[in-house]
Amino acid sequence: GAVVSQHPSWVICKSGTSVKIECRSLDFQATTMFWYRQFPKQSLMLMATSNEGSKATYEQGVEKDKFLINHASLTLSTLTVTSAHPEDSSFYICSATRSGMSTDTQYFGPGTRLTVL
Amino acid sequence: GENVEQHPSTLSVQEGDSAVIKCTYSDSASNYFPWYKQELGKRPQLIIDIRSNVGEKKDQRIAVTLNKTAKHFSLHITETQPEDSAVYFCAVGGATNKLIFGTGTLLAVQP
Numbered sequence: 001g002a003v004v005s006q007h008p009s010w011v012i013c014k015s016g017t018s019v020k021i022e023c024r025s026l027d028f029q030a031t032t033m034f035w036y037r038q039f040p041k042q043s044l045m046l047m048a049t050s051n052e053g054s055k056a057t058y059e060q061g062v063e064k065d066k067f068l069i070n071h072a073s074l075t076l077s078t079l080t081v082t083s084a085h086p087e088d089s090s091f092y093i094c095s096a097t098r099s100g101m102s103t104d105t106q107y108f109g110p111g112t113r114l115t116v117l
Numbered sequence: 118g119e120n121v122e123q124h125p126s127t128l129s130v131q132e133g134d135s136a137v138i139k140c141t142y143s144d145s146a147s148n149y150f151p152w153y154k155q156e157l158g159k160r161p162q163l164i165i166d167i168r169s170n171v172g173e174k175k176d177q178r179i180a181v182t183l184n185k186t187a188k189h190f191s192l193h194i195t196e197t198q199p200e201d202s203a204v205y206f207c208a209v210g211g212a213t214n215k216l217i218f219g220t221g222t223l224l225a226v227q228p
């Protein structure tokens with residue numbers, strides 16, 4: 001149990017376009033979902049925390065108007081990279097915590113590789 | 118906020134040897150310390166975790182030790198195998214609902 005999926009697994013887009021990434025908890029309800037960005041050979045950097053039905057909380061230095069997060073249901077959160085540029089190319093990973101369980105344990109999605117040309 | 122340091126950044130060991138990776142943190146309110154293994158292009162995989170009311174936890178070849186006074190915790194892998202080769206991340210949580218990750222250690226197990 002506790003499976004998190006992401007779609008797409010990889011995407012290539014042109015500079016200036018927007019890209020939407022979905023994160024789904026397949027077999028549990030997720031109170032909170034997290035979005036991370038990971039550049040090559042670097043660590044996971046938390047971008048934002050989203051709770052179902054409320055606005056996301058962004059980490060310092062992350063532009064909320066560029067990285068739009070919507071958490072419309074207990075099983076789905078989306079990250080939209082607006083007006084993407086080559087420097088946004090990265091591995092985007094979501095995670096989710098299970099409703100009613102410890103908020104420490106995060107279940108990670110498989111990641112989405114974004115390449116902006 | 119929380120600051121997590123991880124050492125070493127790279128570690129090469131011979132198959133069968135032990136590997137130790139250490140992390141230090143700054144926030145004394147932190148009380149959850151997981152370790153993740155990440156293979157190239159894959160998701161982080163939780164391999165072991167420890168909470169602040171425990172000093173050591175072991176799962177077969179993997180163990181984690183915690184020194185809350187000194188604010189550091191370590192991952193110990195014994196009898197290393199080539200399939201243990203990966204990037205290992207420590208993380209710190211509990212003070213908030215967020216996990217703060219260490220910088221990662223690339224472990225290479227030479228056959």
